[in-house]
Structures are given as structure tokens and as C-alpha cells.
Amino acid sequence: MWRWFREEKEQLAPVEKLSQMAELYGELMELNGRLHREVASKNAIISKIQQGRLEAPPPTPTAAEREPAIAVWIPSVIKKGYGPDGHHVYQVFVKIGSDEWNVYRRYADFRDFHKQLLQVLPQINAFNFPPKKVLGNKRLHIVEERRYRLQEYLRFVLNVCCTYGPVSRRMRRRNEPVLKPGITKSGFVEVLPFFKEGLGEEANLSPIYDGH
Numbered sequence: 563m564w565r566w567f568r569e570e571k572e573q574l575a576p577v578e579k580l581s582q583m584a585e586l587y588g589e590l591m592e593l594n595g596r597l598h599r600e601v602a603s604k605n606a607i608i609s610k611i612q613q614g615r616l617e618a619p620p621p622t623p624t625a626a627e628r629e630p631a632i633a634v635w636i637p638s639v640i641k642k643g644y645g646p647d648g649h650h651v652y653q654v655f656v657k658i659g660s661d662e663w664n665v666y667r668r669y670a671d672f673r674d675f676h677k678q679l680l681q682v683l684p685q686i687n688a689f690n691f692p693p694k695k696v697l698g699n700k701r702l703h704i705v706e707e708r709r710y711r712l713q714e715y716l717r718f719v720l721n722v723c724c725t726y727g728p729v730s731r732r733m734r735r736r737n738e739p740v741l742k743p744g745i746t747k748s749g750f751v752e753v754l755p756f757f758k759e760g761l762g763e764e765a766n767l768s769p770i771y772d773g774h
Contacts, residue, residue: 632720632741632750633657634757636713639705640666650705652712656757661747663759669694672712675756679719682728683740689718723754 633656640651652672654665667675673694679686692711723740740753751758 631657631659632724632745634713634716634720636709636716639709652709654716654757658745658747658750663747665757665759667756669708669712671756672715676715683722683726684729685722685726686719689715691715
């Protein structure tokens with residue numbers, strides 16, 4: 563009996579293999595047909611685009627394109643004067659959309675700007691503003707460290723101004739942020755006079771908000 567069962571199984575084995583191969587072949591043919599249809603559909607779209615009968619979809623705008631970008635750098639530090647009267651001036655490069663300009667400020671201008679901002683934007687206090695150094699403040703590594711910290715400070719200020727509204731003298735906060743979306747260069751420097759073109763002594767660096 564066992565011999566008969568083994569012989570029967572051996573006879574059925576090729577049939578099962580043929581059946582499995584037939585199923586696999588059918589699946590491959592179905593996949594091949596689907597791929598051919600997708601390629602033909604894409605080729606038809608490309609042909610229509612080339613013939614001008616179908617407009618290509620516009621590219622998805624990036625986050626920077628959806629919102630007007632306000633960028634700021636401090637690319638260089640300029641030394642002016644010699645001896646006790648010598649001091650450093652920081653070149654502040656500002657870019658809003660297609661508008662680009664340079665601002666030149668001394669450390670004292672940054673410090674005064676910081677004090678003014680604290681009166682209307684207490685969130686600014688979260689940044690560790692670089693302190694004034696009496697000794698060694700003209701050494702290159704100290705100048706470079708301060709340049710980097712002041713650059714990070716200005717970027718922090720812009721982030722806060724784009725998020726929060728100013729506080730009035732009665733400690734009431736405005737709902738709208740200091741810097742509204744789509745702000746222009748003229749509106750920007752009106753709100754933040756620190757970024758007016760020119761030297762600090764030439765620009766009117768009045769507070770950003772003098773409401774009651």
C-alpha cells in the first residue's frame with residue numbers, strides 16, 4: 563500500500579509543478595500588462611505637453627516661497643580708528659524678498675536696541691545677550707565670537723517679532739505680531755528702525771512701539 567501511495571505521489575508531483583508555473587506565468591503577464599498601460603499613459607501625457615495641448619502642473623511652492631523671507635547676517639566686522647578711540651563696526655546684511663541692504667552698527671547700538679526691545683517684547687530676555695567686555699574686547703577671537711552671537715541675537719529677535727505682539731505701557735498685548743506676513747522693506751524699517759541703512763549715529767533708532 564505504501565509503495566502504491568509513493569508511486570501515486572511521484573506521478574502527481576510534475577502536475578503540481580506545472581500548475582504552479584502556470585499561476586506564476588499568469589501573474590507575470592498581468593504585471594507586465596499593467597506596467598505597459600502605465601508607460602503608455604505617461605507617454606501620452608508627455609506627448610500632449612510637448613504638443614502644447616496640455617499644460618504642465620505648476621511646481622509646488624516651498625515654505626520660503628509661500629511666506630516672504632526675512633533674513634539677516636553679520637558677514638564682517640570693520641575696525642575704525644586706532645588706540646583708545648578704536649572701535650569695531652558690524653556690517654549687518656538684511657534681505658526681504660528682492661530687497662537687500664547693509665546696516666552698520668557698533669556694539670553700543672545693539673545694546674541700546676536690546677534695551678528698547680525689552681520694554682515691549684519681554685520674550686527677548688530669553689536670549690543671553692553678549693555682555694560688554696572691558697578688557698580684551700579687541701582681540702580677534704573675542705570679536706568673532708561677539709559677531710556670531712549678535713547675528714544669532716538678531717535672528718532670534720526676528721523670530722520673536724514674527725510670533726508675538728508688543729506690550730503697551732499698560733501691559734496690554736496686541737494680538738497681531740510685530741512683523742506681519744508680507745511686510746515690505748519700508749514697513750520693516752519703520753517698525754524696527756535699528757535696520758535703517760547707514761551708521762548708527764545717522765539713523766533714528768527710536769523704540770518700535772510707543773503706544774499707551
